[in-house]
Each structure stands twice: as C-alpha cells, then as structure tokens.
Amino acid sequence: MNTQWHNKKVLVTGAGGFIGSHLVERLVEQGAQVRAFVRYNSRADLGLLKMASPEVRSQVEVIGGDLRDDDAVKQAVKGCQIVLHLGALISIPYSYHHPVEVAQTNLIGTLNVLMACREYGVERLVHTSTSEVYGTARQTPISEAHPLQGQSPYSASKIGADKLAESFYCAFNVPVVTIRPFNTYGPRQSARAVIPTVITQALTKPVVKLGNVNTTRDFTFVQDTVNGFLLASHAQGAEGKTINLGTGSEIRIGDLVEKIVSKVNRPVEIRVDEERLRPEASEVYRLISDNSQARESLGWQPETDLDSGLEQTIQWVGRHLDLYRVGVYEF
Numbered sequence: 001m002n003t004q005w006h007n008k009k010v011l012v013t014g015a016g017g018f019i020g021s022h023l024v025e026r027l028v029e030q031g032a033q034v035r036a037f038v039r040y041n042s043r044a045d046l047g048l049l050k051m052a053s054p055e056v057r058s059q060v061e062v063i064g065g066d067l068r069d070d071d072a073v074k075q076a077v078k079g080c081q082i083v084l085h086l087g088a089l090i091s092i093p094y095s096y097h098h099p100v101e102v103a104q105t106n107l108i109g110t111l112n113v114l115m116a117c118r119e120y121g122v123e124r125l126v127h128t129s130t131s132e133v134y135g136t137a138r139q140t141p142i143s144e145a146h147p148l149q150g151q152s153p154y155s156a157s158k159i160g161a162d163k164l165a166e167s168f169y170c171a172f173n174v175p176v177v178t179i180r181p182f183n184t185y186g187p188r189q190s191a192r193a194v195i196p197t198v199i200t201q202a203l204t205k206p207v208v209k210l211g212n213v214n215t216t217r218d219f220t221f222v223q224d225t226v227n228g229f230l231l232a233s234h235a236q237g238a239e240g241k242t243i244n245l246g247t248g249s250e251i252r253i254g255d256l257v258e259k260i261v262s263k264v265n266r267p268v269e270i271r272v273d274e275e276r277l278r279p280e281a282s283e284v285y286r287l288i289s290d291n292s293q294a295r296e297s298l299g300w301q302p303e304t305d306l307d308s309g310l311e312q313t314i315q316w317v318g319r320h321l322d323l324y325r326v327g328v329y330e331f
Contacts, residue, residue, distance in 0.1 A: 003031075004030075004234055005027065005030035005031050005032040005230075006030075006031040006032075007031065007032070007033055008031075008032045008033065008081055008082060009032075009033045009035070009079055009080045009081050009082070010027055010032045010033065010034050010035065010080060010081070010082045010083075010084065010233075011034075011035045011036075011037060011076055011077055011080040011082070011083045011084065012024050012027070012034060012035070012036055012037065012084045012086065013037040013067065013073075013076070013083070013084070013085045013086055013087035013113065014037070014038075014085070014086035014087030014088060014128075015036030015037055015038050015047075015049055015060075015062075015086075016036070016038040016039065016045070016046055016047020016048055016049050017047060017048060017086060017087075017090075018048060018184070018186075018188050018189045018190065018222070019086055019128075019181075019184055019222060019225055019226065019229075020036075020048075020084075020086045020087075021047065021048035021049045021051060021052060021188060022186075022188070022222050022223065022226050023084060023086070023226050023229055023230075024036055024049060024052065024056070024060060025052050025056050026226050026230065027230075028056045028059050028060065029056075030230070033061075034059070034060045034061070035060075035061045035062075035063060035076060035080060036049060036060050036061065036062045036063065037063050037065060037067075037073075037076045037087060038062060038063070038064055038065075039064070039065070039066060039067075039087075040064030040065050040066060041064075044064065046062065048188050049062070051188055063075070063076050066109075067087050067105055067108070067109025067110075067112060067113070068104050068105060068108050068109055068112070069112070070112045070115065070116075073109075073112040073113055073116050074112075074115075074116045074119065074120075076116075077113070077116035077117060077119075077120055077122065078116075078120055079120075080120070080122060081122060081123045081124075082122065082123055082124050082125075082126075082233050083113065083117055083122050083124075083125045083126070084126045084128075084229055084233065085110065085113045085125060085126065085127050085128060086128045087105075087109060087113075088105060088106050088109070088110075088128065088158070088161075089101065089102045089105045089106060089154070090130070090154065090192075091154065091192050092132070092152045092154045092155070092282075094154075095152055095153035095154035095157070096152065096153065096279075096282075099153035102153055102154055102157050103153065103156075103157045103160075105157075106154075106157035106158055106160070106161050107157055107160045107161055107164070109161075110127065110161035110164055110165065111164055113125070113127075114164060114165060114168040114174060114176070117168075117174055117176075118168060118172050118174050122174075122175070123175065124175050124176075124177065124232075124233050124234070124239075125165075125174060125175060125176040125177070126176075126177050126178075126179055126229055126232045126233055127161070127162070127165040127176055127177070127178045127179070128178075128179055128181070129158055129161075129162050129178050129179065129180040129181075129242065130155070130158050130180065130181065131180060131181065131182040131183065131218070131244070131246065131287050131289065132151075132152070132154065132155040132158065132284060133148045133149075133150075133155050133158050133159045133162060133180070134146050134147075134148065134149065134284075134287065135147075135148070135149025135150070135151040135155065135284055136149070136151070136283070136284050136285045136286055137285075137286040137287060137288065140286065140288050141248060141288045141289055141290035142244070142287065142288060142289055142290055143244070143290040143292075143293070144180070144241075144242045144243065144244055144290075144293060148162075151281065151282045151283075151284060152282050162178055162242065165178050166178070166240075166242075169239065169240040170240070175239045176239065176240070177232045177233075177235070177238045177239060177240075177241055177243065178241070178242040178243065179228055179229060179232050179243055179245055180242055180243065180244045180245065181220060181225050181228070181245045181246070182217070182218040182219070182220055182244065182245060182246030182247070182287060182288075182289045183217045183218055183219045183220060183246075183287065184219075184220050184221075184222050184225045185219050185220070185221065185222065185309065185313060186221050186222030186223065186309060186312065186313050186316075187222070187312065187313055187316035187317075188222075188316070189222070189313070190324075191324050191325070191326075191328075194210070194217075194253060194256070195219070195256070195260070195310070195313060196313070196317055196324070197210070198210070198256070198257050198260045198261075199260055199264070199313065199314050199317045199318075200317060200321065200324045200326045201268070201326060202257075202260055202261050202264040202266060202268050203264055203266070203314075203317070203318055203321065203326075204321065204326050205268065205326065206267075206268060206269060207268060207269045207270075207271050208257060208261070208268050208269070208270050208271065209271050209272075209273040209276065210253070210257065210270065210271070210272060210273060210276060211272065211273065211276030211277045212253065212272075212277055212283060212285075213252070213253045213254035213257065213270070213272065214252060214253070214254060214285075215252070215253050215283065215284065215285050215286065216250040216251060216252050216253070216285070216286045216287065216288065217250060217251065217253065217256075217287050218246040218247055218248070218249060218250050218287050218288045218289045219247065219251065219256075219306055219309070220245060220246055220247055220302060221302070221303075221304035221308075221309035221312075223303075223304060224245070224247075224302045224303055224304055225245055227300060227303070228243075228245040228294060228298065228300050231298040231299060231300050232298055235297060235298045235299070237297070238297050238298065241293070241297060243293050243294050243297055243298060244289045244290060244291050244293065244294060245289070245291065245294055245300065246287075246288070246289025246291050246302075247289065247291070247302045247306075248288065248289055248290065248291050248302075249288065249306075250286070250287065250288035251306065254270070257270055258270075259306075259307075259310065260310060260314070263310060263311060263314055264314060
C-alpha cells in the first residue's frame with residue numbers, strides 16, 4: 001500500500017471503461033477510497049468494472065449518472081480530494097455518425113467536471129486528452145507544442161475539452177493536469193481498437209479484416225498509462241501542464257498485424273475492408289510521442305515493451321472471446 005494514497009478520497013469518471021477500470025483497481029490496491037462514476041442504465045451495468053475482483057468491487061462506491069448532467073457530476077465530485085476524469089465517448093467512427101452526442105459528452109461533460117472541481121476546491125484534477133488531437137504528425141516526435149488538428153468530430157471535441165481545462169487553470173486556478181495518452185492497449189480493451197480487433201480475428205478466423213494498414217501508431221500498455229495517471233495526481237509543479245504518455249516509438253499497423261499473427265501462430269490472410277477506412281482527410285497517418293516532459297515532470301517512463309504487452313493481451317483476449325463479436329466492425 002502506498003501511504004500517498006491511504007484514505008485519499010478519489011473520484012474516477014469513466015470508471016467502467018478500459019483504462020478507468022484498471023485505474024480503479026490500482027487505486028483500491030494503493031489504499032484510496034474510490035468513488036466510481038459510471039454512465040447510468042437500468043441494468044446497473046458496471047461496464048468493465050465487473051471484471052475486477054469481488055474484493056475490489058466491495059471497496060468501491062459506484063455512482064451512476066451522465067456527465068452531461070451538472071447536478072450528477074457535482075454530487076460525484078463532492079467530498080473528493082482528487083478527481084481523475086476519464087469519462088468520454090471515444091470512438092472516432094461513432095463520432096462521424098453521432099457528432100452531437102460526442103460533443104455534448106466530451107465538451108459539456110468536461111465543463112461540468114471543471115465547474116464542480118472549482119466549486120469544491122479539489123486538490124488535483126487529472127483530465128484525459130488523446131493523441132488524436134494532434135492529427136497527422138507535422139513533425140516527429142510529437143511534443144505537446146505540436147499544432148492541434150480536429151480531423152474528426154471526436155478529436156475536435158477533445159481539443160475543446162482540453163482548452164476548457166486550460167482555461168479553468170488560467171482563469172480560476174483549478175489545479176488541473178492534462179494527460180495525453182498515445183494509443184493505450186491491453187486486457188479488457190474493446191474491439192473498437194485495432195489490437196483486440198486483430199487478436200480476436202487472428203485467434204478464430206482465416207481472414208483478418210482491417211482498415212488502413214500503412215498508418216503508424218505509438219502503443220502504450222495500459223498499466224503504464226495507469227502509472228502516468230497516478231503520478232500526475234501528486235506530481236509537484238505539474239498543474240496547468242499537458243503531458244504526453246507514449247513510448248516514443250512507432251509501428252506500422254501492417255507490421256503490428258504480422259507481429260500479432262506470429263504470436264498467435266495461425267495462418268491467416270490480411271484483407272483491407274473498405275468499411276473500416278476513415279475518410280482520407282480524417283485519417284491520422286502517423287503518431288509517435290515525445291515523452292520527455294512525462295519523464296521530467298512526472299518521473300514516468302514506459303515499463304512494458306510491445307512484445308510483452310501483446311503477449312499479455314493475447315492471453316487475456318483468448319480467455320474472454322465470449323466478450324467479443326469476432327469479425328464484426330465495432331465503432
């Protein structure tokens with residue numbers, strides 16, 4: 001147990017999501033008093049928090065609500081010392097079809113979190129950005145000073161949310177740190193993302209269907225991303241900063257697929273599926289992080305290499321194939 005977290009009252013929004021559920025688990029292990037904000041539905045669905053052990057779940061206060069509801073957000077923030085804001089609608093293809101919902105959730109939802117944190121005087125707010133705000137790299141590696149490019153409604157909504165966070169630090173001195181992860185992957189990730197999409201098909205199908213295989217990405221294992229959030233919650237002098245979390249290396253998606261297929265050790269054909277291609281001007285062709293600020297400001301560095309992370313992810317997905325609709329294009 002880390003005494004830094006002992007009995008700290010912490011809110012995690014988006015706690016039922018991929019990264020959020022791992023973060024809740026780690027906070028409980030560290031001794032924090034965790035409140036988990038999940039999107040309400042009549043089934044009282046915990047999302048991926050249901051994958052946590054009963055012991056962990058028994059120590060978490062779960063609140064259902066909607067980020068767009070300012071009263072629900074205020075009730076969730078009240079009494080908390082640290083807020084980790086991960087809640088968002090994150091799918092780029094979904095944002096093509098439902099830009100209003102994405103904008104409302106990501107912009108107004110973040111505004112509600114910022115206002116509540118200001119009202120209740122939290123010690124630290126960690127706001128989650130995304131490497132998608134950079135768009136296709138104009139120069140590499142991508143530092144936090146890289147221009148922001150709204151190449152999809154999703155990325156535009158996150159640019160807006162990031163700027164709201166910046167404004168609340170500048171105008172109201174809200175102690176916010178913006179964390180900008182680069183392509184987090186690992187156990188529990190949905191088939192909306194490329195790595196589980198490839199793994200599920202490679203384990204079970206003769207053909208792996210994909211979108212653009214010539215783009216490059218900087219993949220960060222989920223536990224490394226979680227470490228970044230924990231460090232950002234306490235790092236002295238980090239308020240007001242935006243900090244990349246990435247490995248600083250890139251891999252072409254086609255090469256990533258070949259790496260996964262070799263680890264699965266099944267003969268498969270790789271086929272480009274037109275339905276999975278983004279509009280050309282919306283495609284982000286290259287992402288690779290400059291993580292020097294994370295190293296300097298947070299003392300963070302990635303600990304899991306891609307091969308090890310993929311092996312852990314393949315093993316987990318193989319045990320949980322029932323959670324996936326293999327081969328169906330999820331957006």
